[in-house]
Amino acid sequence: MDKIIVQVIERQTLAKNIISLKLQPIHDQLPKWSAGAHVDIFLPDGQARQYSIINSYSDENCLLLGILVDENGRGGSVWIEQNATLGSELTVGKPRNHFEYLSANANHQVFIAGGIGITPLLPMIRQAEAENSDWELHYIGRSLENMAYVEDLKSYGNKVTFYPRDTTERPDFTQILDLHKSLTIYCCGPELLMDKVEELGHQFANITVISERFSAKPLTDDSGFDEFEVVFSYSGITAKVNREQSILEVAEAAGIYVSHSCSEGICGSCETPIISGQVIHRDSVLSEAERIASKTMMICISRANCSRLALDL
Numbered sequence: 001m002d003k004i005i006v007q008v009i010e011r012q013t014l015a016k017n018i019i020s021l022k023l024q025p026i027h028d029q030l031p032k033w034s035a036g037a038h039v040d041i042f043l044p045d046g047q048a049r050q051y052s053i054i055n056s057y058s059d060e061n062c063l064l065l066g067i068l069v070d071e072n073g074r075g076g077s078v079w080i081e082q083n084a085t086l087g088s089e090l091t092v093g094k095p096r097n098h099f100e101y102l103s104a105n106a107n108h109q110v111f112i113a114g115g116i117g118i119t120p121l122l123p124m125i126r127q128a129e130a131e132n133s134d135w136e137l138h139y140i141g142r143s144l145e146n147m148a149y150v151e152d153l154k155s156y157g158n159k160v161t162f163y164p165r166d167t168t169e170r171p172d173f174t175q176i177l178d179l180h181k182s183l184t185i186y187c188c189g190p191e192l193l194m195d196k197v198e199e200l201g202h203q204f205a206n207i208t209v210i211s212e213r214f215s216a217k218p219l220t221d222d223s224g225f226d227e228f229e230v231v232f233s234y235s236g237i238t239a240k241v242n243r244e245q246s247i248l249e250v251a252e253a254a255g256i257y258v259s260h261s262c263s264e265g266i267c268g269s270c271e272t273p274i275i276s277g278q279v280i281h282r283d284s285v286l287s288e289a290e291r292i293a294s295k296t297m298m299i300c301i302s303r304a305n306c307s308r309l310a311l312d313l
């Protein structure tokens with residue numbers, strides 16, 4: 001069950017240009033997910049868009065998603081806004097999680113959200129609160145009317161600070177955070193914010209940053225574009241990947257089915273186990289530790305750094 005047909009059972013306006021959809025499967029029980037997970041919504045042309053799941057698996061058999069309707073985007077959110085009316089049917093993928101909340105972590109937890117980036121953090125915050133963890137949220141948005149869930153978050157009192165940009169300065173995290181503490185920072189938002197927060201993780205050994213991006217990190221390394229051979233071990237097929245092709249394209253051309261969605265290394269759906277060979281990881285999904293371990297790769301964008309790469313596909 002890779003795709004699930006769901007029905008829109010509730011739709012609300014959360015803020016300016018942000019709607020929420022509650023989706024219930026027509027036939028199936030939803031697979032389990034954890035805080036930080038997202039799902040694909042498939043569009044009529046087969047492309048998919050990823051949305052974070054706001055509710056918890058234990059709530060009920062439904063998905064609650066927050067969708068920023070971006071008039072200047074690629075058209076997916078506008079299509080959803082126009083077509084996901086009450087009672088309509090959509091196709092979604094299975095929940096996936098590359099933004100896991102480490103509930104066993106005893107550090108002080110800092111949540112940093114930019115705009116719609118609040119959505120994956122909401123279930124984490126609920127879990128942190130339920131576990132009586134020490135946490136704080138810094139939530140940045142264009143203006144209060146553009147920020148979803150403001151009233152709900154106010155109930156957490158001074159654990160939450162809002163930074164509407166029309167009335168407030170952008171936060172300087174080196175001033176706001178207690179950088180002497182061991183911090184685990186969960187961050188989701190636009191590129192500039194993510195870069196700043198990830199920089200803290202590089203500067204301070206006591207700070208761990210766990211982040212999720214909406215868009216692919218810019219590629220700074222143009223190595224790994226030589227032709228190489230890929231062995232799809234499970235399928236028993238060996239093929240050449242030339243400079244213009246991705247491994248995903250070569251697999252599809254060979255008739256091998258690979259679940260994929262974004263094709264730019266941000267959704268994690270094409271993650272494939274590596275059997276042997278060196279890889280240049282070019283995705284925005286794997287953590288630093290996962291890249292070093294190099295057990296899996298995103299075959300839509302990452303490439304071999306060797307002449308022969310074997311994959312469990």
Ligand code: FES
Binds near residue numbers: 260264266268301
């Ligand atoms: S298809 Fe999204 S990461 Fe590869």
